[in-house]
C-alpha cells in the first residue's frame with residue numbers, strides 16, 4: 615500500500631514537471647479560442663466612460679451645492695447611473711468577451727495541478743479581447759471614479775483636522791435676542807406653554823450655534839444647578855435649538871396631558887424623540903441624546919428685551935462632542 619502511494623506521487627510529480635516545462639504556446643488549450651469581438655469591447659469602453667461621467671457628475675453636484683439646497687435626486691441619478699453602467703460593462707464582459715467553459719467534473723480542489731488548470735482557464739478565457747491594456751485602464755479609471763464618488767459624502771461627517779469652527783458661538787454677554795426678522799424679542803411677549811425661536815442680533819442665522827429655543831415656565835418649579843440660578847429671569851429659559859443627539863432642530867414642546875407619566879412640560883426633538891427637561895437645565899429625560907441641551911444665560915435689558923448674559927453652558931451640536939472630548943467652555 616505504501617509503495618503504491620509512492621508510485622502515485624512520483625507519477626503526479628512527473629506529469630506536473632512535464633506541464634511546467636511545456637512552453638505556453640505548446641500547451642494544450644482547455645478553453646477553445648474565441649473570435650475577437652471589437653463591437654463588444656467598444657460597448658464595454660462606452661460603459662466605463664459613462665461610469666466615469668456619472669461618478670464625476672456626482673462629485674460635481676456634491677461639491678457645488680451646499681447642504682441646504684443639495685439636489686438629492688440628482689445625486690441619486692448620478693450614483694445609480696454610475697453603478698448601472700459599471701454593471702453593464704461587467705455584463706457585456708461576462709456574456710460577450712469571456713469564452714465560457716462548462717465543466718462536467720467537480721470544481722477543481724486544492725490539488726496544485728488542478729489549480730494550475732484553473733489559472734490556465736482564466737488566462738485562456740480572455741482570448742476574445744484584443745485591447746486588454748485599454749480595457750484594464752478604462753476599468754480601473756471607472757472603478758476609481760465610482761470609489762471616489764462613494765467616499766465623497768464622508769466629507770459631510772465634519773472637519774477632521776481644523777475643528778475650530780465647531781467651537782465658535784456668536785453669543786456673548788449683552789447680545790440681543792431677535793426673531794427671524796431681526797425684531798427684538800421682548801420678555802413680556804414670551805408666554806407659557808409655547809416656544810419661540812431666537813437668534814443673535816446681527817449674526818448669521820444659519821450658524822450651528824445661533825438658533826435658540828425660548829420658553830417661559832413657572833420660576834417656582836425651576837431646579838437649575840446653583841451656578842445657573844440667575845440664568846432664567848422671570849422663568850424665561852433659552853437653550854440651543856440643535857439636538858445633542860444627531861443635530862435635528864428641537865421642534866416640539868410637550869405639554870403634560872397625563873401627569874402621572876408626564877409631570878412637566880419638556881422640549882422634544884422629533885427625529886428620535888430625545889426629550890429634555892427645561893426645569894433642570896436641559897437634562898435628557900428620554901431618548902438617545904447623550905448630553906443635555908446647552909443652556910444660554912439670559913438677562914432682560916431696561917427696554918424689556920431679552921439679551922444673552924454670556925455664552926452657552928456647553929458646546930452646541932450633535933453627538934460629535936460626546937465621543938471626541940470634554941466640553942471646554944461654559945460651566946458644565
Ligand code: FES
Nearest residue numbers: 857859860883886
Ligand atoms: S437628532 Fe434629536 S433625537 Fe436624534
